[in-house]
Amino acid sequence: MLEQLIKKYLMTGAKVDPVKFDQPDLLVSDLGLDSLGLVEMLFEVEEHFGFQIADPMQFQNMRFQDMVAAIEAEVRAHNNGELPEIQMPDSSASPSQ
Amino acid sequence: MNQVFMTGIGMLSPLGKDRQASFAAALSAHSAIRRAPEALSAGLPNVLMAPAAVEPESLLDSQDAGLDRATQFSLVAAQEAMADAGIDETPSDADRFGVFVGIGFGGAHTLDAMFARYYTALFGGEHSRKRATVVHPLSVPRMMANASMAAVSMRYGLRGMGNTYSVACASSAIAAGEALRAIRHGYLDAALVIGTEAMLTPGSMVAWNALRVMARPNADDPAASCRPFDRDRSGFVLGEGAAALVLESRSRAERRGAVAHAELAGYGCTSDAHHLTAPSVDGQVAAMRQALDEARLAPDQIQYLNAHGTATDAGDVIETQSIVGVFGAASRQLAVSSTKAVHGHLIGAGGTLELALAVMAMESGSIPPTAHLEHPDPRCTLDYVPLQARHGCRIDAVMSNSFAFGGSNASLIARRMTG
Numbered sequence: 106m107l108e109q110l111i112k113k114y115l116m117t118g119a120k121v122d123p124v125k126f127d128q129p130d131l132l133v134s135d136l137g138l139d140s141l142g143l144v145e146m147l148f149e150v151e152e153h154f155g156f157q158i159a160d161p162m163q164f165q166n167m168r169f170q171d172m173v174a175a176i177e178a179e180v181r182a183h184n185n186g187e188l189p190e191i192q193m194p195d196s197s198a199s200p201s202q
Numbered sequence: 203m204n205q206v207f208m209t210g211i212g213m214l215s216p217l218g219k220d221r222q223a224s225f226a227a228a229l230s231a232h233s234a235i236r237r238a239p240e241a242l243s244a245g246l247p248n249v250l251m252a253p254a255a256v257e258p259e260s261l262l263d264s265q266d267a268g269l270d271r272a273t274q275f276s277l278v279a280a281q282e283a284m285a286d287a288g289i290d291e292t293p294s295d296a297d298r299f300g301v302f303v304g305i306g307f308g309g310a311h312t313l314d315a316m317f318a319r320y321y322t323a324l325f326g327g328e329h330s331r332k333r334a335t336v337v338h339p340l341s342v343p344r345m346m347a348n349a350s351m352a353a354v355s356m357r358y359g360l361r362g363m364g365n366t367y368s369v370a371c372a373s374s375a376i377a378a379g380e381a382l383r384a385i386r387h388g389y390l391d392a393a394l395v396i397g398t399e400a401m402l403t404p405g406s407m408v409a410w411n412a413l414r415v416m417a418r419p420n421a422d423d424p425a426a427s428c429r430p431f432d433r434d435r436s437g438f439v440l441g442e443g444a445a446a447l448v449l450e451s452r453s454r455a456e457r458r459g460a461v462a463h464a465e466l467a468g469y470g471c472t473s474d475a476h477h478l479t480a481p482s483v484d485g486q487v488a489a490m491r492q493a494l495d496e497a498r499l500a501p502d503q504i505q506y507l508n509a510h511g512t513a514t515d516a517g518d519v520i521e522t523q524s525i526v527g528v529f530g531a532a533s534r535q536l537a538v539s540s541t542k543a544v545h546g547h548l549i550g551a552g553g554t555l556e557l558a559l560a561v562m563a564m565e566s567g568s569i570p571p572t573a574h575l576e577h578p579d580p581r582c583t584l585d586y587v588p589l590q591a592r593h594g595c596r597i598d599a600v601m602s603n604s605f606a607f608g609g610s611n612a613s614l615i616a617r618r619m620t621g
Contacts, residue, residue: 141339141340144339145339145340147339148336148338148339151336152336155329155332155333155336156332156333156336157335157336
């Protein structure tokens with residue numbers, strides 16, 4: 106579900122072409138995000154789990170799947186090893202205010 | 203020294219979604235002022251407001267949804283002004299085309315929402331406290347005062363010199379005046395000037411309320427609560443929105459065959475160095491005289507003046523004295539009105555909005571009235587065009603005044619296009 110949350114944001118909020126996610130070796134650098142875009146993507150996760158991800162730049166040279174795994178590990182580390190249930194938003198493109 | 207023409211006008215104001223709707227409402231004295239909803243009045247009784255006629259988001263792409271409301275207003279007004287000027291893509295001389303913005307409180311909505319969320323979480327239960335510091339990463343670039351300038355320059359690819367002026371109620375009058383100078387003196391060939399303001403938030407309402415300058419609701423009709431130059435005045439009403447102007451050198455406008463609304467002919471700007479909030483005759487007089495000198499006009503050559511006219515006791519009386527001081531005997535033939543009675547006080551956006559309305563009055567020959575002026579203050583002795591618009595007027599030049607807290611005064615003059 107964490108992967109779905111991130112993908113949904115990338116497709117609707119950051120306008121990433123959904124076809125890209127068919128590539129198993131998709132790189133984070135292939136998503137077309139600049140550093141600000143990457144931080145905006147992480148905010149989707151941060152808002153759900155209520156903490157700030159430590160180092161956004163660590164993901165820049167990862168494969169997409171490895172980034173999802175690394176984020177999941179960080180979420181679990183903040184939640185006693187658990188991955189809390191994710192409520193999917195109606196539209197992740199909506200403003201956060 | 204280049205002549206400067208105004209070739210585009212756009213606005214989203216409390217009076218209407220565009221310039222025509224806004225000007226029509228100003229002429230018919232159709233007030234946009236109403237009681238603020240409870241969510242906005244922040245626990246205060248009797249709060250009034252003049253909200254924008256339509257939500258800016260409804261006129262923009264979904265990608266602009268997260269921008270601060272003031273930036274959204276800017277983009278909407280810019281869209282109309284650029285279309286009106288007949289400029290639909292990045293101009294080939296974009297290096298000589300700048301963006302000038304006036305705004306009083308940058309990012310008020312973003313800041314208010316962020317602080318509300320942060321403090322609510324911080325002082326909530328343990329679970330909420332842990333989450334408090336998670337704040338949107340674009341909070342800073344959304345709330346910065348120059349967010350509008352950034353968004354508009356990127357939207358149209360305008361790479362010339364551009365700046366953001368934050369001079370309270372004179373912000374966008376000064377932005378327009380400085381753009382005029384930049385083109386006149388050859389630093390630029392064109393500029394998109396925007397005045398914008400969006401601070402109808404609970405946090406700003408309590409601050410404004412504390413200053414004791416806000417109008418009390420009129421018992422019979424809240425829409426008639428702002429009464430400039432009337433003995434029953436009680437202050438102003440905060441409004442929101444934006445107005446945009448395209449300015450071009452005469453040669454650029456003529457080269458591309460643009461139809462101009464007016465020549466922006468004079469600008470005066472002074473500082474009172476006198477009082478934090480109280481106006482001063484000397485500073486206002488000096489600003490109006492500078493504008494007249496630059497336009498090479500005598501006072502009797504101005505037929506309409508859109509007054510700052512905030513409906514505060516000090517403001518109305520001092521401005522009247524200043525106008526009499528500058529115009530002398532000619533003040534008896536001068537039509538003066540304050541359209542704030544119907545669109546409220548748009549603070550940073552007021553200068554461009556009111557200049558645009560004055561230019562539209564000159565073009566149409568119809569002068570918007572001072573609404574609700576039923577019992578003139580005996581100390582206010584000018585012709586304020588009370589209650590009813592005046593039609594069929596020959597207007598060759600107009601003046602628009604904007605006087606700010608902090609003692610900054612700006613006066614602008616526009617002339618009719620000849621030939």
